Amino acid sequence: MSEEKVLHPTTIIIFGATGDLAKRKLFPAFYNLYIDGRMPEQFNIVALGRSENTNKNFRNYVVENLENFSRKKGTPKDWSGFKSHITYFQHQLDQEDSYQALNQKLEDLDKAYGTRGNRLFYLSIAPNFITTISNHIKNASLASDPAKDRIIIEKPFGHDKQSAIELNNLLGETFEEEQIYRIDHYLGKETVQNILAFRFGNSIYEPLWNHNYIESVQITVAEEVGVETRGAFYEQTGALIDMVQNHLLQILCMVAMEPPASLESGEIRDRKVDVLKSIRRISADQVSHYAVRGQYGPGIINGVESKGYRQENGIAPDSNTETFAAVKFYLDNERWQDVPFYVRTGKKMKEKHSYITIQFKPLPHSTFSNSSHHLSANRLIINIQPMMDIRLQFMTKKPGLSLVLEPVEMIFDNFACQEDTPEAYETLLLEALLGDLTLFMRSDQVEEAWDVVKTIQESWKNNKDTSFPNYAAGSWGPEDSMELVKRQGHKWV
Ligand code: BG6
Numbered sequence: 001m002s003e004e005k006v007l008h009p010t011t012i013i014i015f016g017a018t019g020d021l022a023k024r025k026l027f028p029a030f031y032n033l034y035i036d037g038r039m040p041e042q043f044n045i046v047a048l049g050r051s052e053n054t055n056k057n058f059r060n061y062v063v064e065n066l067e068n069f070s071r072k073k074g075t076p077k078d079w080s081g082f083k084s085h086i087t088y089f090q091h092q093l094d095q096e097d098s099y100q101a102l103n104q105k106l107e108d109l110d111k112a113y114g115t116r117g118n119r120l121f122y123l124s125i126a127p128n129f130i131t132t133i134s135n136h137i138k139n140a141s142l143a144s145d146p147a148k149d150r151i152i153i154e155k156p157f158g159h160d161k162q163s164a165i166e167l168n169n170l171l172g173e174t175f176e177e178e179q180i181y182r183i184d185h186y187l188g189k190e191t192v193q194n195i196l197a198f199r200f201g202n203s204i205y206e207p208l209w210n211h212n213y214i215e216s217v218q219i220t221v222a223e224e225v226g227v228e229t230r231g232a233f234y235e236q237t238g239a240l241i242d243m244v245q246n247h248l249l250q251i252l253c254m255v256a257m258e259p260p261a262s263l264e265s266g267e268i269r270d271r272k273v274d275v276l277k278s279i280r281r282i283s284a285d286q287v288s289h290y291a292v293r294g295q296y297g298p299g300i301i302n303g304v305e306s307k308g309y310r311q312e313n314g315i316a317p318d319s320n321t322e323t324f325a326a327v328k329f330y331l332d333n334e335r336w337q338d339v340p341f342y343v344r345t346g347k348k349m350k351e352k353h354s355y356i357t358i359q360f361k362p363l364p365h366s367t368f369s370n371s372s373h374h375l376s377a378n379r380l381i382i383n384i385q386p387m388m389d390i391r392l393q394f395m396t397k398k399p400g401l402s403l404v405l406e407p408v409e410m411i412f413d414n415f416a417c418q419e420d421t422p423e424a425y426e427t428l429l430l431e432a433l434l435g436d437l438t439l440f441m442r443s444d445q446v447e448e449a450w451d452v453v454k455t456i457q458e459s460w461k462n463n464k465d466t467s468f469p470n471y472a473a474g475s476w477g478p479e480d481s482m483e484l485v486k487r488q489g490h491k492w493v
Contacts, residue, residue, distance in 0.1 A: 005434040008148075009042035009117035011109055013102070015093065015133055016124035017047030021154070026124060027062050028070040029425035034082045035074050038430055042117060044109050048091040048102070058088035071423055093129055099140035106142070119149040120432060127156055131170055138174040152181040152432055155246050156237065157441070160457065161450035168443040181432045182441035186247040188424030188431075190414060191384045193439075195254040195356075196268075198382075198390060205380075206259070208360070210335045215377070216490050217341045218357040219251050221384075222349040224301060226473070227323070231314025239325040240293070240460065243345040245453045249276065250441075251384075252341055255356060256331055265438035269445060276448035278333040287459040294324030294478035296348045297469030306348060306473040320464045323347040324471060326481040327456065342485050344492070348473040354384035357493040368405060376407045381493070388414035388421065 012030070014022055033039050047058060063079045074082075089105055092098040110116045121143065123130060130153065136142075143149035151171070158164030171180055186192055199205060208214070221243060227234040234242065253272040260267045282290050297308040309315055309323050324346030331341065360378040368375060379393040390412045398404040414421060431439050441449075470478040476492070485491055 005436055007038070007040040007433055009113065009115050010040050010120055010433055011044045011046060011106060011117050012120045012122060013046045013048065013106070014122045014124060015048050015091075015129075017088075018049040018051070019124055021124045022047070023065045024069045025423070025425045026122065026429070028066055029423060029429050031066050031070050031074070031078075031082050032072050032422065032426050033430055033433075034085075035072050035078050040117075040433065042113050042115065043085055044113070044117075045086045046102075046105065046109070047086055047088050049088065050090070050092060052090055053088050055086070055088050059083040059086050062086060071426075072420075093125070093136075094132055096136065096139065099136040099142060103140050103142055116145070116148070118433075118435075119143060119145075121149070121151040123151065123153050125154075127154075127159075130167065134171055134174050143174060143179070146176050146179055149175075150179050150181060150432060150435070151175055152183060154183050156241060157182055157246075157446050158450065159236075159241070161447060161454055164446050164450050168447065172443075177443060178437065180440075180443070181437065182443075182446060183428060184246045184250050184441055185424045185428065186250055186384075187439040187441075188426075188428035189384060190421050190424075190427075191382060191388045192251060192254060193427070194390070194414070195251075195382065200259050211337050211339045213360055214339055214358055215361045216339060216359045216485075216488070217252075217255055218359070218485075218493055219248055219255070219341070219343040219355075220357075220492070221248060221251075221345040221354040222352060222476075223345070223347050224349065224352040226296070226306070226309065226348045227312055227315070229313070231312055234323075235315060235319060235321050238293075238321045238460070239323055239345055239347070240291075240327075240453055240457060244325050244327060244343060245449050245457075246441075248343045248345060249449045249452060251356065252329065252343060255358070256336060256341070258335070263438070265436060268438050269442045273442070273444050273448055274333075275331065276445065276452055278331045278336070279452050280330040280332050281452070282455055284455055284459050287456050290328050290484075291456045291460075292324075292326045292478060292480040292484050293322035293460055293465055294326075294346060294471045294481065295319070295321065295465070295468040296323050296346070296471055296473045299348070299471075299473030299475060301348060301350075301474040308469050308473065309348075310469065320468065322460065322465070322468075324349075324477045324481070326477065326484055327453075328484055329452075340485075340488060340490070342490070342492070344477065344481055346471075346477050350474055350476050352386060355387075355493075356382040356384070358382075359490070359493070375405065379493070 016022060063083055091102060123133060158167050253275045256275045257271040260271045295309050299306055310317050310319050326344035329341040358380040362377040366375055375395055381391045383389045392410045393407055395405045396408050398406045428439055
């Protein structure tokens with residue numbers, strides 16, 4: 001977020017470099033930064049994998065995948081330039097001597113480049129390996145310089161509040177908090193970052209941004225995809241933990257936070273933690289009142305028949321895992337008292353669409369109330385993806401001889417302004433290379449977010465939902481989610 005920071009020579013060490021995330025997101029992101037001239041002048045990517053491989057083979061594998069997954073295609077010169085920075089290194093995650101050998105390799109690279117560059121460790125591995133890797137990094141003194149060495153950790157960060165605290169403590173034995181970059185890739189999305197600019201870069205919205213003018217806030221992250229090849233992981237996770245605990249709560253924080261005094265990372269993260277702390281905690285017997293879960297059954301998506309969750313690979317035929325979650329949150333603070341924040345997310349829904357709706361209150365008294373005009377209350381919609389825009393809905397007079405009102409939209413279209421929008425991982429990796437923590441999760445943010453969902457998580461784990469499957473693939477989720485908002489006279493936009 002801070003343009004002034006400088007890119008220092010860096011060695012990037014990717015654990016899990018042969019995995020899916022590296023192939024689809026990490027290498028393409030580094031490559032795009034490289035084409036854009038946003039990588040450090042001197043950098044090496046040390047790709048760690050279990051099997052024997054040669055540099056040549058691995059580099060070719062990366063380039064082949066860039067053709068499929070990179071936003072920018074670049075030229076053969078870009079490919080060969082980029083791949084010359086990649087070194088494959090055979091490595092066993094659980095073997096001490098493998099880390100000693102890695103240390104030697106990193107020192108050799110430092111010598112070859114005449115500098116001890118920064119080290120950026122990227123853990124693109126299953127969460128159960130974090131402890132092992134962190135301990136070995138410590139024992140082999142791989143990250144011995146707190147001013148230069150950083151670690152990036154993918155979600156899920158723990159599996160509940162207690163495990164997140166333990167993980168934070170463990171990482172704290174090797175790294176200072178300022179060296180730990182916990183990724184929530186939603187924070188790297190262009191439209192999510194724009195919330196900050198939109199709210200705090202204008203004077204006209206902020207005075208209205210509170211319970212006096214806003215009736216409700218909705219956050220929807222609907223996915224068209226199912227669990228694909230991640231059945232085993234998803235069975236243990238479910239929508240609440242996979243999406244609400246992190247992505248949706250982070251979006252909620254951006255919408256609800258108080259204005260930070262500056263763009264300094266600590267300041268912004270403090271304001272987000274304030275929001276999480278203010279979210280009203282519910283008791284176990286209130287869970288069904290505030291939260292709805294769903295699981296998709298067979299259905300039709302875009303005219304094509306689609307399997308139910310229980311028929312997917314790796315899923316138990318009587319699975320109780322939710323693929324849909326909707327929650328109503330209240331924030332107990334001065335700004336948001338009594339304003340419901342509805343969030344929902346689901347897999348195999350009608351369409352892929354993530355958006356935020358700020359629903360303003362209707363007029364207290366309308367000049368037009370005695371006529372036949374139907375006045376829609378103002379609404380602001382922030383489309384996160386695939387559309388990326390901000391729309392303000394308001395009433396105007398329909399052009400013509402009579403006084404007829406109609407709702408219209410004023411739109412800021414991100415694509416129209418810049419077709420070439422960076423992917424979330426590009427933004428986040430650049431920030432990590434620059435050493436800016438603003439878009440990453442601090443330990444207390446993660447722990448507090450776990451605390452917010454704790455009661456729902458426990459209740460859903462301990463009580464089976466006998467109505468599963470309760471929504472058809474290709475629909476907008478279970479009927480109960482409509483009820484959740486209807487009780488207050490609202491409906492999902
Ligand atoms: C991930 C979840 O964090 O986010 C996935 O684990 C989900 O289940 C994905 O599909 C959604 O990300 P995006 O960027 O495609 O909206």
